[in-house]
Amino acid sequence: MISTALKFSSQSLNQFLKNSMELDEDKVVLNNLIENNGELPQSNQNKVVVSLINIEQETARPFRNKAVPLNNGNYANVSLSERYNLYVLISANFDDYEETLKFLDAVILFFQINPCLDSRNFSNIPAGLTKVEFDIEKIAYHQMHSLWTAMGAKYQPSVVYKMRLITMQGNQTITFNTGVSQTSNNVKQ
Numbered sequence: 001m002i003s004t005a006l007k008f009s010s011q012s013l014n015q016f017l018k019n020s021m022e023l024d025e026d027k028v029v030l031n032n033l034i035e036n037n038g039e040l041p042q043s044n045q046n047k048v049v050v051s052l053i054n055i056e057q058e059t060a061r062p063f064r065n066k067a068v069p070l071n072n073g074n075y076a077n078v079s080l081s082e083r084y085n086l087y088v089l090i091s092a093n094f095d096d097y098e099e100t101l102k103f104l105d106a107v108i109l110f111f112q113i114n115p116c117l118d119s120r121n122f123s124n125i126p127a128g129l130t131k132v133e134f135d136i137e138k139i140a141y142h143q144m145h146s147l148w149t150a151m152g153a154k155y156q157p158s159v160v161y162k163m164r165l166i167t168m169q170g171n172q173t174i175t176f177n178t179g180v181s182q183t184s185n186n187v188k189q
Helices: 002-020 097-113 141-151
Strands: 028-030 047-057 067-069 075-078 082-093 116-118 131-136 158-168 173-177
Touching: 002 028, 002 047, 002 082, 002 097, 002 116, 002 131, 002 158, 047 097, 082 097, 097 131, 097 158
Parallel strands: 028 047
Antiparallel strands: 047 082, 067 075, 075 173, 082 158, 116 131, 131 158
């Protein structure tokens, strides 16, 4: 589901950029900033690069029933779904600095207009995703410097977004329970 959410978000952003800037070619790529050998990926040149930088499990859980009713009146206990927040770095990697700023501005505008990607606004949302919410992350200068240094990359103008509540469900049946078919009201006095 992580890959699905990132691809869908990147494709939606790409379509927005193509429409708003009247472009024919794709400008958004989902990729690493640096290859394992330390080199810059050629596919990132003159593109907006979306990179996953962190995954965090959502710990605030409402009560969820793990018993799923079956057709025969019994119940299956399934593993609970878990929710995750994904942190994505979106950087503009263009030869011309003005183009870099223009695309970064358009990225921020896209997420301002679309803080939530769901089926009401995006009919092509993949099965399994109900919605993806985006919050801009406030990152101090020294934190951003540390992030880029840890990735081994030279700084590019960028922004970090938190993609909220990506649901992962294993659909593993743990046990089966028999449903109650009748009750007795025998009370001894």
